[in-house]
Amino acid sequence: MTRVIRTRVEFEGNISEELAVIQGSDLTRWGPGHELSSVGKPVARADGAARVTGGAKYTQDLFLPGMLHARILRSPYPRARVRRVDASRALRLPGVRAVLHRFNAPRAAFRGEETIFREEVRFVGDEVAAVAAETAEIAAEALRLIEVEYEVLPFVVDLEEAIREGAPRLEEKGNVSESGTHKRGDSAKALKESKIVVDAAYRTSTQLHNSLETHGAVASWDGDRLTVWESTQHVFGVRQGLHLALRIPMTKIRVVCDFMGGGFGSKGGVGKYTIVAALFTRQLGAPVRCVLSREEENLAAGNRSATLQHLRLGWKDGRVHGAEHHSWSNSGQGRWVADPTGPTDTLYDFTNVTSKSYRVVTNTGALASFRAPGYVEGTFALESALDELAQRVAIDPLTLRTRHLVTGKDPKTGMRYSFKRLAECYEIGAREIGWDKRKDGGVRGSTPQRRRGIGMASQIWGGGGGPPAYATVHINPDGTALLRTGTQDIGTGTRTVMAQICAEELRLDVDAVRVELGDTDGPYGPISAGSLTLASVGPAVRLAAADARTQLVALAAGILEVPAKELRLERGQVISSGAKTPLREVLKQVENFTVIGKGSRFPNPQETALKTFGAHFVSVEVDLRTGEIIPLHVVAVHDVGRIVNPRTAASQVEGGVIQALGFALTEERVLDLPTGRVLTADLESYKVPTVRDVPRITVRFVDQPDRVANNLGAKGLGEPPIIPTAAALANAVANATGVRVRTAPLTPARVLEAIALASAQR
């Protein structure tokens, strides 16, 4: 039976309703005691050999015959009007095939605008023109020959300057707009009633994704069909974007992403470079490659917004009586806000809460989702403030959190949690870090000038996934399987876990399942973001495999002349009472028939909050004289339901922790305020962690299947491990040194400044 359902889909702060289709009925969830042979096992990555031999072809690695190279001319000014573009010198350069700019480019809708080349460019790096040439080198040279007349306009790039009275007004309604609010109880009254109030401002810096593979696309027009290879987290999103931009039917567009070199949220859909490649291939009849340079990546491919957050926490009768969280985010030229107030709204059972989030527009590149957008920033502020409160009222920080542990229902929506084991995360983490040895004021470090301390922080995130997501499973004549689903493997191990789920249901070995993904010619898969891939696609894969298994058994019953209910599959064998027949023997009889199973993701239960929880515990050593922070140990404990692959799951957590350490300690986009240029558009001055920056990391999972969420009992894990690390680290630093650093990253300069301030006040 085929049914149509309505489902809520959330992306980049926008919630939309979509229709999804489900077929048949869902499977019973594997219970906690259910014995599984592939799921839950530390299976090695299915694509390991391809990735270690150089055989894996990424978008950047495609060099098609006759391919042209496109490069983009970008605005050197943070705000200017493009008065005139003269491409004649560029066009005279041998090897240059075409130049596009705002005076000659065809209409192409992109994020609410009708062109990809604006009249008013609004950040350093905004697209002004594009060149297609026979080599990338010629294209780059041609960019220097394009003459553009700019009318330079007043601009503002800094978050706090943009908020200030008298700042250049960038949008009609002003630079600041309210983007979200939550209110329960009466926080103003509660704060007035509170004996002790922590009232502090926290700041986080702009973090740049710096996926090692830059954004890029190769487009090829062949007859009336457009094929695009793109490094993306959402092939179907790219297809949709191209359809809207170029007004060509979706069925004429195929988007492929076999391997991709990291996205971390920034590769959520079509980019201007995709449209540039597509316009040129249509115009010139040859494949066109448009791949961003590292510098372009760091100007125009997204970022995590810098924030200014004001927290007020009031204390009365041994509890947090009132909480207020006001947050301003530098969205750059982005049209949405990665709201940092979510954790304040939902992590604890505060009675009186007001939170407000503001979008601040500036002349900088638009934000893009960056692994747990908003929650990394908001958790840093909330969990720092909570520790400040704990210190003021002389309560153990963990006790304070346990006191406000939410059980049962989400305090914001009132929806019941499907499953929550945060208390167990606290227990495990405290034990692993040695929380009982934590001392107020820290302990002596490895030298007299160094102090050690311990801190912790909690996290909440989604990860429940949902429809629509589909999969098919073909059974090959040799008994192996081909799984197709339109999701992507962005490095999380999607290929591998989907193969495990499929193998489980088919009772095959994992390496008997080949997975084809990242192709819009396959069944629809959602964006690989929001920690939703496993929980969205996995259940559909299981259903597709189960459907194939049912068909296989029926087929075997016919061939073996044994009733279907007396047959089962086990490791490539058809087993009846007493007899074993290899599956391939059975299939040989009907070699001209392909068993095709299909599966679709069923809706989540109504009125249920599907959330993931976790806690990180961090120990650090701090050099009081140089401000250097040396992280010693990070314990990361997560409750994300069933763990399908403990090996890749642990890798996800380690990676999240390390990326969070970058956010916490070294990563910061620096702007030159007088010119609006990014000074850290390279990997020398923008400092992502090296192997030396990694402390000991202990990963633990509660690993119990969610009792309500989907037929796997599994939830997402991509984002949770980046969320609480920075706050836990800042709390550890405060424990070690007695001083609070309220700005991330916690650079030596900021640590020294805080120490100097504290000693001046003493």
Added chain:
Amino acid sequence: MKPFGYARPRSVAEATRLLGDDAVAIAGGTDQLGLMKSGIAVPERLVSLSGLTDLDGWTRERGKGLRIGALTPLTDLETSAGFARILPVVPQALALAATPQLRTMGTVGGNLLQKTRCWYYRDEAFPCWLKGGTRCFALEGDNRHHAVLGAEECVSASPSDLAPALIAYDASVELRGARGGRTIALADLYQAPHGAKRAEHTIRATEVLTAVRIPEAALARRATFLKAMDRKAWSFAVVSVSVAARVRDGKARDVRIVLGGVAPIPWRARSAETILEGRALDDATCRAAADGAFADAEPLKDNGHKVTIGRELVRRALRSLADA
């Protein structure tokens, strides 16, 4: 990168004949190619020194000191046990410099002649004073990485970790030009850019740096290298400190304190050295010297921490000489 002509001479004499204003030398290329890729250097021709195999390697002759060929890869000095016995501070400094690949590619001469990492200098879009423009953009821009000492029109910071370590041993360099050679103190290879001299180095366009020499007497010094970085590896110095001294009967002689990352050139803290001469390296003395090293510091709006960190590293480095 703009196309260029390329030559690979077999002798220094040939190299000096080929060099000129539009023909620049390239050794490991790790800095030169970077400058060319970002459009800061646009030479017509490159003269590769990689064929000058005579300049690769180091020798020590009793009484004559140490001679290090300019084309010796940094990694060779870093990993040679023999070299570490003679001048351990150099491998200490190199282990914290750049990355293994860059140390494999980069040479001693190239390291000493690398240009500043100032992000205004390295961005073609800023026509800064050092590149021939009219002003230093770092002064009103973001100057967290810039100089706190010895700056004139340009507040760039000297990037080399090796140079301060060698200067602490009174190193000199041999320069060969088309019309003969000269030997100058390594410290004099550097000049704070000022007035008509818009460069950090005093080498002439037609000269090749062929070798570094350390006098025998200096090799008796003990030394320490310390470096503060923005992350635990692969960072240019926030501050680097090279100190060297002869320590006998607890008293320090021939003290050298040379700082990296704090001035447009490797910065010798002479007044601090004087404080220590003939004194015991106790904590109070080391502290006084550390304060002295930064007494003339003029921090900019974003780099006051360099003074705090620098003082502490100088103090620690000096103390470690006493403990050694």
Added chain:
Amino acid sequence: MAPKASSFVGPGALDVSFEVNGHPATVHIPPHRTLLDTLRETLGLTGAKKVCDEGTCGACTVLVDGKAVYSCMTLAIACEGRSVETVEGLARDGQLHPVQQAFIDHDAFQCGFCTPGQLMSIAALLRSNGAPSEEDVTRAVTGNLCRCGAYPNIVAAGVAAARKAGRA
């Protein structure tokens, strides 16, 4: 053709010959062409990746005469007569190199984009040091950034590969 000792060649293209993964190769390239671009675009060896193109990330690491270098900061013309090895040449006769197998066994990559560079850095180490310590492996990959944060597994894989290579 090797550049003549005392005169300039280029800026136009010329023949440059070197060995790639054990096989002789001659490419017709201008002097300013990097080894990375030559490998990827002229020779079709796309294992080495272009991530920063300015010697800051290590994704383009290859071996020249057995030593790990950044191919984006190496001119191809400077490789005349030398031996170049890329990730494509690590496996021999269909057998993965021990470090490749160890990367799979230890889940030492996520997106895999830095992996060829990491592998070459460790392969170079194993060649010069028969029994590297964890510290040696860590130092060997200090110049190879991994944005996914696979570092703990990369080091574990390197150590395991060293043990295995040591036993073999």
